[in-house]
Amino acid sequence: MRFRADRDAFADAITWTARALPVRPAVPVLAGMRLDITDAAAGTLGLSAFDYEVSTRASVDVQVEEPGSVLVSGRLLSEIVRNLPPYPVEMRTDGSRALLTCGSARFTLLTLPIEDYPTLPSMPDVTGSLPGDVFASAVRQVAPSASRDDTLPMLTGVNLTFSGGTVFLAATDRYRIAVREAWWQPRSPDVDTSALVPARTLFDTARSLTSGGNVDIALSAVDGSGARATRGEGMIGFEYAGRRTTTRLIDSDFITYDSRFPTEFAATAEVPVAPLVEAVKRVALVADRSTPLRLSFGQGEVVLEAGSGDDAQAAEALDVKFEGEPMRIAFSPQYFLDGLGGVESETAFLNFTAPTKPAVITGAPAEEGGRPNYRYLVMPLRVA
Amino acid sequence: MSRRQLERGRAVRGTVTADGIAPLGRADPDDADCVVLHIDMDAFFTSVEELRSPGLRGRPVIVGGTGPRGVVAAANYPAREYGVHSAMPMSRALRMCPDAVVRPPDGAAYRRVSAAVMDILRSVTPEVEQLSVDEAFLDVSGARRRLGGPVRIAELIRSRVHGEQGLTCSVGVAATKFAAKLASTRCKPDGLLLIPTAHVAAFLHPLPVGALWGVGDKTEQALRRLGLRTVGDVARTPPETLRHELGQALGAHLAELAWGRDPRPVTTETADKSVGAEETFDSDVRDPETIRRELLRLTEKVARRLRASGQAGRTVVVKLRRADFRTVTRSRTLGEPTDVAREVFTAAGELYEASGLSGVPLRLVGVRMEGLVPAGQIHHQLALDEPDQGWRAAERVQDEVIRRFGAGAIGPAALAFRDEDDV
Numbered sequence: 001m002r003f004r005a006d007r008d009a010f011a012d013a014i015t016w017t018a019r020a021l022p023v024r025p026a027v028p029v030l031a032g033m034r035l036d037i038t039d040a041a042a043g044t045l046g047l048s049a050f051d052y053e054v055s056t057r058a059s060v061d062v063q064v065e066e067p068g069s070v071l072v073s074g075r076l077l078s079e080i081v082r083n084l085p086p087y088p089v090e091m092r093t094d095g096s097r098a099l100l101t102c103g104s105a106r107f108t109l110l111t112l113p114i115e116d117y118p119t120l121p122s123m124p125d126v127t128g129s130l131p132g133d134v135f136a137s138a139v140r141q142v143a144p145s146a147s148r149d150d151t152l153p154m155l156t157g158v159n160l161t162f163s164g165g166t167v168f169l170a171a172t173d174r175y176r177i178a179v180r181e182a183w184w185q186p187r188s189p190d191v192d193t194s195a196l197v198p199a200r201t202l203f204d205t206a207r208s209l210t211s212g213g214n215v216d217i218a219l220s221a222v223d224g225s226g227a228r229a230t231r232g233e234g235m236i237g238f239e240y241a242g243r244r245t246t247t248r249l250i251d252s253d254f255i256t257y258d259s260r261f262p263t264e265f266a267a268t269a270e271v272p273v274a275p276l277v278e279a280v281k282r283v284a285l286v287a288d289r290s291t292p293l294r295l296s297f298g299q300g301e302v303v304l305e306a307g308s309g310d311d312a313q314a315a316e317a318l319d320v321k322f323e324g325e326p327m328r329i330a331f332s333p334q335y336f337l338d339g340l341g342g343v344e345s346e347t348a349f350l351n352f353t354a355p356t357k358p359a360v361i362t363g364a365p366a367e368e369g370g371r372p373n374y375r376y377l378v379m380p381l382r383v384a
Numbered sequence: 385m386s387r388r389q390l391e392r393g394r395a396v397r398g399t400v401t402a403d404g405i406a407p408l409g410r411a412d413p414d415d416a417d418c419v420v421l422h423i424d425m426d427a428f429f430t431s432v433e434e435l436r437s438p439g440l441r442g443r444p445v446i447v448g449g450t451g452p453r454g455v456v457a458a459a460n461y462p463a464r465e466y467g468v469h470s471a472m473p474m475s476r477a478l479r480m481c482p483d484a485v486v487r488p489p490d491g492a493a494y495r496r497v498s499a500a501v502m503d504i505l506r507s508v509t510p511e512v513e514q515l516s517v518d519e520a521f522l523d524v525s526g527a528r529r530r531l532g533g534p535v536r537i538a539e540l541i542r543s544r545v546h547g548e549q550g551l552t553c554s555v556g557v558a559a560t561k562f563a564a565k566l567a568s569t570r571c572k573p574d575g576l577l578l579i580p581t582a583h584v585a586a587f588l589h590p591l592p593v594g595a596l597w598g599v600g601d602k603t604e605q606a607l608r609r610l611g612l613r614t615v616g617d618v619a620r621t622p623p624e625t626l627r628h629e630l631g632q633a634l635g636a637h638l639a640e641l642a643w644g645r646d647p648r649p650v651t652t653e654t655a656d657k658s659v660g661a662e663e664t665f666d667s668d669v670r671d672p673e674t675i676r677r678e679l680l681r682l683t684e685k686v687a688r689r690l691r692a693s694g695q696a697g698r699t700v701v702v703k704l705r706r707a708d709f710r711t712v713t714r715s716r717t718l719g720e721p722t723d724v725a726r727e728v729f730t731a732a733g734e735l736y737e738a739s740g741l742s743g744v745p746l747r748l749v750g751v752r753m754e755g756l757v758p759a760g761q762i763h764h765q766l767a768l769d770e771p772d773q774g775w776r777a778a779e780r781v782q783d784e785v786i787r788r789f790g791a792g793a794i795g796p797a798a799l800a801f802r803d804e805d806d807v
């Protein structure tokens with residue numbers, strides 16, 4: 001194998017592909033990144049990485065001099081390309097070594113046994129697609145609410161529900177539920193299925209999307225009729241600008257969350273998002289993760305307080321529109337901020353039932369009387 | 385090295401001087417800045433028993449458990465002459481002193497007498513730090529004008545305790561808690577010892593390192609490896625060396641203490657650092673179900689005590705002692721402090737399972753809660769699937785039932801005795 005490549009495009013594709021490299025490989029070959037040139041005429045280099053859960057595949061245009069395949073340490077290759085000088089890169093294999101030159105820099109890499117490298121799962125058929133920036137913001141809105149504790153795998157995922165022309169993303173860690181809905185274009189209009197995707201992988205995938213273009217979503221468990229195949233073999237693929245990620249699904253049912261959202265509220269506040277976020281962050285400086293941010297809503301005003309007794313204390317007042325009975329309620333500062341962080345409009349609605357019952361944060365609906373596309377249910381902290 | 389070895393067993397009423405201990409004379413004692421008093425009741429439990437049964441006086445008396453694994457809680461001075469001391473297995477104590485009268489501990493009676501003694505102390509000054517049922521520190525700075533110098537106050541306390549309760553106590557008088565406690569230990573029983581500040585170092589330096597507060601077996605061994613056997617050896621070691629060898633905190637602490645410098649003030653209210661309960665089985669238990677049931681029983685007890693004192697704990701500690709006395713402790717810090725037995729038991733049960741001692745014969749198990757905070761300061765993050773009335777509410781009702789109908793009126797079914805009539 002021998003090729004020349006543009007340094008920046010080469011580095012970008014390798015850095016992206018390296019996301020699936022396992023930190024502690026189950027078998028040594030998985031530490032490798034596979035480079036393939038199948039066809040001299042096509043002029044593309046394929047890159048792939050795999051850790052049995054997640055696979056990544058990218059391609060980059062190169063000047064092919066000789067087709068072939070090689071497996072080299074992915075971690076090392078991505079370190080190297082990120083630090084190369086700004087000259088074209090040349091790479092070739094020489095027996096059990098791979099030589100990389102760039103300007104006057106030369107690297108010799110050991111190759112790994114490519115015959116031992118597992119076959120990557122194939123990308124399932126595309127189920128539908130949606131704009132990359134919509135997908136990225138939707139994931140950013142819900143993924144923080146997934147749990148980082150592995151004891152209950154279901155809670156570490158983001159649940160994607162595809163129902164006709166709508167996709168719902170939802171995540172919960174037992175203390176809050178974030179839900180985002182968006183329009184999408186299904187291949188089959190009567191699609192009705194769901195997939196529980198590890199939040200970490202989904203978040204990484206969404207973060208690597210730059211604006212413009214559509215993301216194709218492919219569910220292996222969906223056949224033409226939209227029914228779900230056998231459990232435990234579920235797989236979802238994302239393709240964006242020629243780059244593909246596949247990940248195994250979490251084999252478990254997500255909670256039914258719709259019924260947990262209260263439908264009637266005792267009080268509602270309409271708040272300016274940015275000033276409220278700033279005020280919460282200021283007041284929360286004296287609180288830690290488990291100490292409460294206390295909110296007292298009254299006519300036209302909310303007072304934020306944190307800290308008590310012998311500890312440092314902070315308070316700040318903010319003008320808000322408030323309707324309903326005066327409400328005193330407390331939240332974990334981070335949970336409250338995560339909820340506000342998902343609101344994309346300038347104002348948010350805070351809906352309350354009771355101080356020990358769920359509260360719901362939503363953005364302003366796109367049109368008057370419409371349904372907000374982002375909902376965040378948060379359980380309060382019970383203050384003794 | 386234990387406190388026992390510091391005791392002389394002979395009544396002393398004196399003051400430390402440059403030439404050792406001299407009797408307190410008619411001259412004014414050198415006690416101007418010695419405002420800390422340590423009051424220690426002499427052989428408290430057995431003295432109370434002797435008070436209740438005057439016929440016991442002069443005979444060896446042991447208070448403690450009488451079961452096969454009973455432990456000596458206290459021994460009077462005649463019994464101590466046979467070598468009996470507290471924390472010794474009762475069986476061994478009775479081999480050493482077969483004629484001893486053994487009384488089971490009567491906590492209620494001891495607490496009553498203790499409360500009366502503490503009342504006497506509080507009539508001298510409100511600055512009383514009660515250490516246990518039979519021990520307290522006093523800061524008499526504010527009482528001097530009314531009652532005279534510290535030594536005079538010490539005499540007054542001794543005569544009032546004897547006159548009103550018929551019990552003797554020993555009082556150490558010094559400028560620091562550390563020195564005052566050593567003084568009372570040294571003059572026991574029925575003694576009084578003043579350590580003037582000028583002579584503290586001279587008094588301390590010949591003592592073995594174990595006399596230093598904070599030095600247990602491990603530290604003593606570490607000091608011995610450094611060739612340090614007496615407090616004086618420690619005092620003459622550069623503080624940097626001690627910090628290096630023993631760690632910052634302990635090294636710095638011992639360097640100060642060896643010169644009699646102890647910054648701890650007498651504090652009237654000491655919040656508990658932990659709440660715990662343990663059980664020694666009559667015979668070793670290997671059955672995991674029985675162990676778990678015992679852990680549940682201890683957990684219920686600990687949680688009830690937490691709730692009664694308005695506290696909640698963050699860290700659950702399980703103690704497991706094997707038949708050969710090898711002991712393991714395992715701890716887990718919870719997400720938020722709790723006073724709910726159900727939550728503590730979940731952690732305690734998992735700690736037992738993860739200890740690798742499941743199925744291993746155990747002689748003792750214990751449950752303790754650490755990281756205590758006032759219950760008024762705990763905040764509970766509600767979960768989505770949490771019922772309005774959870775275990776917390778159930779256990780509060782349980783407390784209420786026990787308060788009205790007594791212990792045993794209600795409890796987890798797993799702890800209930802099987803009723804033969806029950807089907």
